[in-house]
Amino acid sequence: MNPTVIGVVGAGTMGRGIVQLFAQAGHVVRCHDAQPGAAAKAVQAVLDQLTKLVEKGRLSADALAAIRGRIHVSEDLASFADCDVVIEAIVEDLDAKRALFRALEAVVSPEAILASNTSSLTVADIAAACEQPARVAGLHFFNPVPLMKVAEVIAAVRTAPAVVETLRTLSEGAGHRAVVTADQPGFLINHAGRGLYTEGLRVVEEQVATPADVDDVLREALGFRMGPFELLDLTGLDVSSRVMSSIYEQFQQEPRFRPSSLVPPRVAAGLFGRKTGEGWYRYVEGRPERPPARERPAVPAGVSVWIDPAASGHGELATLLQAAGARLEGEPARADLGIVQPWGEDATSAAVRLGLDAARTVAVDPITPLALRRTLMLTIATAPAARDAALALLAADAVPVTVINDSPGFIAQRVIATIVNIAANIAQRGIASVADLEAAVQLGLGYPRGPLAWGDHLGAERILAILRAQHAATGDPRYRPSAWLVRRVALGLPLTTPEAAR
Numbered sequence: 001m002n003p004t005v006i007g008v009v010g011a012g013t014m015g016r017g018i019v020q021l022f023a024q025a026g027h028v029v030r031c032h033d034a035q036p037g038a039a040a041k042a043v044q045a046v047l048d049q050l051t052k053l054v055e056k057g058r059l060s061a062d063a064l065a066a067i068r069g070r071i072h073v074s075e076d077l078a079s080f081a082d083c084d085v086v087i088e089a090i091v092e093d094l095d096a097k098r099a100l101f102r103a104l105e106a107v108v109s110p111e112a113i114l115a116s117n118t119s120s121l122t123v124a125d126i127a128a129a130c131e132q133p134a135r136v137a138g139l140h141f142f143n144p145v146p147l148m149k150v151a152e153v154i155a156a157v158r159t160a161p162a163v164v165e166t167l168r169t170l171s172e173g174a175g176h177r178a179v180v181t182a183d184q185p186g187f188l189i190n191h192a193g194r195g196l197y198t199e200g201l202r203v204v205e206e207q208v209a210t211p212a213d214v215d216d217v218l219r220e221a222l223g224f225r226m227g228p229f230e231l232l233d234l235t236g237l238d239v240s241s242r243v244m245s246s247i248y249e250q251f252q253q254e255p256r257f258r259p260s261s262l263v264p265p266r267v268a269a270g271l272f273g274r275k276t277g278e279g280w281y282r283y284v285e286g287r288p289e290r291p292p293a294r295e296r297p298a299v300p301a302g303v304s305v306w307i308d309p310a311a312s313g314h315g316e317l318a319t320l321l322q323a324a325g326a327r328l329e330g331e332p333a334r335a336d337l338g339i340v341q342p343w344g345e346d347a348t349s350a351a352v353r354l355g356l357d358a359a360r361t362v363a364v365d366p367i368t369p370l371a372l373r374r375t376l377m378l379t380i381a382t383a384p385a386a387r388d389a390a391l392a393l394l395a396a397d398a399v400p401v402t403v404i405n406d407s408p409g410f411i412a413q414r415v416i417a418t419i420v421n422i423a424a425n426i427a428q429r430g431i432a433s434v435a436d437l438e439a440a441v442q443l444g445l446g447y448p449r450g451p452l453a454w455g456d457h458l459g460a461e462r463i464l465a466i467l468r469a470q471h472a473a474t475g476d477p478r479y480r481p482s483a484w485l486v487r488r489v490a491l492g493l494p495l496t497t498p499e500a501a502r
């Protein structure tokens with residue numbers, strides 16, 4: 001089917017965006033809202049938005065006039081009779097959605113497709129209320145719809161393949177990358193996005209680092225647009241907390257998605273984020289207050305450093321420390337400071353394994369490019385003098401340094417390994433194809449790479465080593481590596497390698 005007439009029910013934030021998207025793509029769009037006057041207001045808002053584009057020269061006046069002629073306000077559902085596809089974007093309430101889908105079935109033709117923009121409900125639950133569940137699917141957009149150029153097409157258990165194909169073509173025709181996903185909790189993008197929050201919170205929960213440290217490292221060293229705590233403050237902890245709990249419960253309490261106990265007391269206290277003026281950060285005139293920068297100690301005269309020769313970044317680190325005034329020492333026992341660069345291992349364990357004096361040992365994260373930001377991890381016994389000497393040397397060229405407590409895996413290693421592992425398991429479970437998963441994460445979450453390609457870029461065997469070390473150190477099943485990752489590392493194949501054809 002080549003849909004020409006699109007119906008949109010619910011003219012709120014999402015409905016408006018969906019109306020704009022399909023009207024701009026050349027479809028006739030009908031818009032209805034239960035609130036009298038709301039659809040007309042929404043259509044006017046869309047036209048105002050498009051008028052601004054005309055003023056900026058990004059849309060022609062003729063195109064706007066044509067779009068105006070294609071958008072119709074419907075005060076009741078009867079005029080939806082000629083719709084080829086109806087997209088529902090009403091309140092997130094199962095009973096309301098079921099009642100609406102039943103009402104729509106009484107109006108539209110037997111061939112018409114009914115799609116829900118639900119974020120958190122199971123599409124099959126909505127479809128179950130319909131006489132023809134095969135024509136029901138999810139079509140999940142992101143806010144703001146015209147700018148977030150990805151749409152999840154959710155194939156519920158009884159959705160007909162032709163319906164999925166039509167919605168995919170329809171979305172791609174409107175300029176969005178359509179990704180097909182199973183009707184599983186969080187669908188594809190919200191599922192893949194869990195790792196950033198769960199592991200970021202775990203790092204803070206374990207007193208390894210502050211929220212600002214976690215955000216800084218992930219933003220500056222790994223290239224995330226925002227760190228998890230900045231994102232939680234933007235979305236609102238009240239909303240995010242419900243999503244975290246709901247996805248965990250819907251996945252039958254899968255430990256990988258276990259929410260942090262740090263969150264409920266903060267929700268109870270009203271620390272929602274930007275909208276209440278305080279969350280993980282305090283906001284003054286809309287801007288987050290940053291913790292004061294740490295004093296940069298002076299480099300001790302004649303300080304000698306031993307660097308673990310097995311460290312992957314050994315050469316680059318040695319050059320940097322020498323430029324800062326350190327003398328390299330070949331024997332750890334004779335050095336003032338010993339530096340290790342472990343993958344997944346905590347600094348204390350690395351010191352014990354190498355027979356080093358923990359009081360004079362620190363660790364530097366090998367995963368983060370030294371030119372961007374450096375993470376300095378202490379053993380539980382690192383002496384203040386050794387800490388200050390390491391900080392002085394690492395900060396001598398004014399590149400920022402984050403100092404953290406001991407942890408199996410530094411901030412960046414832990415978070416990226418968690419994200420790759422969750423993505424690997426999405427692929428293992430066939431929730432989406434590798435190509436759709438990779439594209440969806442970049443477009444929907446704004447990550448600089450697809451998660452599997454990112455794992456390959458950093459080294460899949462290292463990601464596996466981090467997870468195995470964390471799993472061994474904590475005993476927490478959240479760190480158990482996905483079979484997808486284990487098998488591809490065993491054969492030396494890229495993580496983006498799909499399963500063999502059966």
Ligand code: NAD
Pocket residue numbers: 009010011012013014015032033034035038088089090091092093096100117118119120140141142143
């Ligand atoms: P909203 O509150 O901005 O708008 C909902 C609109 O639906 C309101 O105008 C309301 O009057 C109308 N409505 C409620 N019940 C109705 C009914 N029975 N019939 C017709 N109209 C009805 O909500 P929103 O943020 O646009 O979200 C809509 C849907 O999209 C929800 O399912 C939500 O989970 C989902 N969603 C939201 C976002 C987001 O960022 N806001 C992103 C993706 C998906």
